[in-house]
Amino acid sequence: MPRSSRALVLERFGELPRLVSRPVPDRPPGHTLVRVRAAQISHLDLNIVDGQFGILPELPAVPGTEAAGVVVASDVHPEGMEVRIRGGGVGLKRDGGWAEHALVRDEVVVPVPPGTDPALACCFFSPAGTAQAAVHRVAAIQPGERVAVTGAAGAVGALTVQLAARAGAKVFGVVGRRAKLGSVPPPAKPLLVSELTADAVGAPLDAVIDTVGGPVLATALGLVRGRGRVALVGYTAGRELRLDLADFLLADVSLLPVNLMTRGEEVMADADRLLTELNAGELTLPIERYPLDRLDEAAGRLRSGEAVGKVVLEFD
Numbered sequence: 001m002p003r004s005s006r007a008l009v010l011e012r013f014g015e016l017p018r019l020v021s022r023p024v025p026d027r028p029p030g031h032t033l034v035r036v037r038a039a040q041i042s043h044l045d046l047n048i049v050d051g052q053f054g055i056l057p058e059l060p061a062v063p064g065t066e067a068a069g070v071v072v073a074s075d076v077h078p079e080g081m082e083v084r085i086r087g088g089g090v091g092l093k094r095d096g097g098w099a100e101h102a103l104v105r106d107e108v109v110v111p112v113p114p115g116t117d118p119a120l121a122c123c124f125f126s127p128a129g130t131a132q133a134a135v136h137r138v139a140a141i142q143p144g145e146r147v148a149v150t151g152a153a154g155a156v157g158a159l160t161v162q163l164a165a166r167a168g169a170k171v172f173g174v175v176g177r178r179a180k181l182g183s184v185p186p187p188a189k190p191l192l193v194s195e196l197t198a199d200a201v202g203a204p205l206d207a208v209i210d211t212v213g214g215p216v217l218a219t220a221l222g223l224v225r226g227r228g229r230v231a232l233v234g235y236t237a238g239r240e241l242r243l244d245l246a247d248f249l250l251a252d253v254s255l256l257p258v259n260l261m262t263r264g265e266e267v268m269a270d271a272d273r274l275l276t277e278l279n280a281g282e283l284t285l286p287i288e289r290y291p292l293d294r295l296d297e298a299a300g301r302l303r304s305g306e307a308v309g310k311v312v313l314e315f316d
């Protein structure tokens with residue numbers, strides 16, 4: 001094992017972490033040392049880097065709430081096992097995965113099928129679990145239904161499109177930027193959000209799965225038939241919705257929250273099955289991949305909304 005390894009160390013909130021060489025951490029009992037192969041850069045990670053989250057680490061700290069790699073040393077996990085790490089305060093209360101060697105508690109280490117792409121392993125769970133919950137548990141999409149998915153080139157949106165189509169729905173994939181029209185997975189019909197009208201979808205929709213929120217949600221509610229459903233996943237475009245309650249009652253469209261935190265356990269097995277299908281190429285999750293020394297560019301793509309799907313740091 002090398003004596004030193006590289007890590008992205010956050011020294012001041014509001015500045016990006018600095019790439020440094022540091023000693024490989026010593027492993028106390030109850031901990032597993034993982035050689036990280038890939039680590040996600042998520043909106044949550046950037047909020048932590050910016051000092052804009054309710055729980056913040058003591059500095060200096062290594063960010064990175066989700067990562068994947070190989071066990072180097074552990075009392076409970078076999079050496080060489082391919083794993084992902086997530087939860088238990090990783091990247092939040094304690095050092096995270098933006099480092100070649102991550103020292104984490106044994107219980108946050110979860111095996112992944114051998115040969116899984118580490119970039120996929122570190123970022124699939126949230127979009128896969130959320131898409132599964134949205135399509136099958138909350139919106140309960142049925143064969144033959146007409147469904148719009150907003151943010152359809154995003155990580156959750158792209159998987160939601162594919163799962164809704166598999167459930168037998170005719171799917172419209174709605175994006176905000178013209179440049180992302182080509183990133184909507186088939187067989188969905190791509191649509192620009194500025195062109196999301198009753199004419200564009202042809203007939204009232206049975207359901208909308210909205211990953212964007214704000215004014216897009218207000219538009220979506222108006223396109224759904226009586227007794228139809230709108231499942232809300234995210235609110236990147238705005239966290240408020242103004243409703244005329246008389247119109248809302250008259251329209252009789254159910255507005256349903258999708259919350260992975262409350263549904264994580266119930267979709268866990270499905271998310272693992274989806275990982276196998278993603279790794280086999282039977283489903284696609286868009287991933288932008290960056291080496292450690294291009295954190296700046298990767299974070300910029302995520303912050304600006306230009307990134308297509310997940311953004312991942314790959315280690316040599």
Ligand SMILES: NC(=O)c1ccc[n+]([C@@H]2O[C@H](COP(=O)([O-])OP(=O)(O)OC[C@H]3O[C@@H](n4cnc5c(N)ncnc54)[C@H](OP(=O)(O)O)[C@@H]3O)[C@@H](O)[C@H]2O)c1
Nearest residue numbers: 130151154155156175176177233234235237258259260305
């Ligand atoms: N409810 C839950 O349990 C749960 C679980 C996971 C994720 N989420 C939330 O779901 C949302 C989607 O997650 P994701 O992983 O799919 O994110 P993502 O890959 O970053 O996709 C978000 C999409 O939102 C669109 N968008 C619309 N307005 C935007 C704006 N003002 N700024 C940036 N993007 C904007 C972008 O597409 P266009 O450029 O085409 O507009 C982008 O593709 C996020 O808000 C996330 O926090 C919720």
